[in-house]
Amino acid sequence: MPKASVTFQDVGVTVTVPAGTRLIEVSEKVGAGITYGCREGECCTCLTRIVSGHEHLAAPSVLEDQVLKNNLAPRHHRLACQAQILGGTIVVRPA
């Protein structure tokens, strides 16, 4: 299975993950500071800054886009409960 690597900058942990993994599945396990509320892409609690490798995440759904917009999220920010890792190297930190 294709692999990807994601770094959680705030705790200094890099994890090798299978493609298709969502950020939420990894961040909690490594104790990163990304926090979750609804876990369903509605509350924007899990807003995360994609420091690099933005293009290696699956494009946001219409709903995620709307939630990001309503919450005035800056560029290259995603909902960690939604964002799916496609491959490559990604670096993230809590917004």
Next chain:
Amino acid sequence: MAMPKIARAEGAVAIGAGVHWIGAFDPDLRSFDIILRTANGTSYNAYAVRGSAGVAVIDTVKANFAQSFFSRLESVAGYDEITAIVQNHLEPDHSGALPELLRRAPAATLYVSHQARTMLRGLIDTSAFEQRIVSVGTGDTVTLGDRELLFLNTPYLHWPDTQCTWLATAGMLFSGDFFGCHYCDGRLFNDAVGDFRSSFEYYYANIMRPFRTHVRQALDLIEPLPLQTIAPGHGPILRQDPRDYVRRYRALSAPALHAADSRTLLVFYLSAYGATRRMAEAVAAGAESVGAEAGEVRVSLHDLEGGDIPSFVDLIEEADGLVFGSPTINGDAVKPVWDLLSSLATVDIRGKIGAAFGSYGWSGEAVAMIEDRLRGLKLRVPVPGVKARLVPTDEDFAACRELGRQAALHLLGRALPRVLDMASLA
């Protein structure tokens, strides 16, 4: 003897040129949102602002007080004159009469914050007036002819949707729950009502304190305004020395402890026979071994048996890292740990470093349970906890020192990067 004039105003009350209070009094309320108590009831403040080309209604009231709101509104404006409705906050105590107001005032556009847009749909059926809703942010304005309203986006005071509205021609800030309190007094103005200081402080401590970073950001927007009156969503209208209240919020929301260059780590423990206590001392010693000379990490040990929760909560609010030590007794961490961990709703602890350790007899669930709870409270938990069976060995103490050391390194942003495979994670 003259009766004190707490008799309630029956009609609308002029609070400035072309501005009326049109809210409702709820003197009998004793408990609000389950978590708040009030000895003085509350008021749901709403306002009507008249300009040369229209009337704006700012906020409404709780649904069962709609009638007094509408009759006060009708005494100062006709429904067809209303061009704008502003909801500074969507909680039902302010939006309860909104659907009916939208029906009665067909020419009005509803202005809410961007963040309120999706929440609004969850609260009321917006299908009939979807076209009349406009979302606004800081700097957006709506004109009433000779005067205009300016919006300030001030989220999380205390919901994501909250905003403030500024009426420059009157120097008046409509602040929603911000600067509010549950204190019902028909004399309405801060210079006329009874002593409401404790209600003001209580409201801040329970509603605003968890969001103090957002409080500071909102104050950054509000402080430069030439304020003459603060008109909040509950309690007295602050027309005498409104800046006193702004300064009070600034003081209450300021970090109390240290300069940015030192970090604070608290080690809490409870110990039946001394094992967890000695582990706690090892954790503290490990943390102190990091950058101690420069005083970069200030470590303190606290026996949960000897303190009371409010003062621990004060300490936790200012700390950067929290380590909890608990023995496992009957398959659980001990109650004082849970009591403290369930008392943190009034402070912002998101993003702090958390860790756990403890001794046990045969099963040792406490450490993982505390770690789970810390994650649930939105702490970072990057250092795996330490469990010691019965009497801790030298190895256990070494692991505790390492736990403290790693926690301190994380606090200083100096932890060594780690590379893991997803499959190795529990």
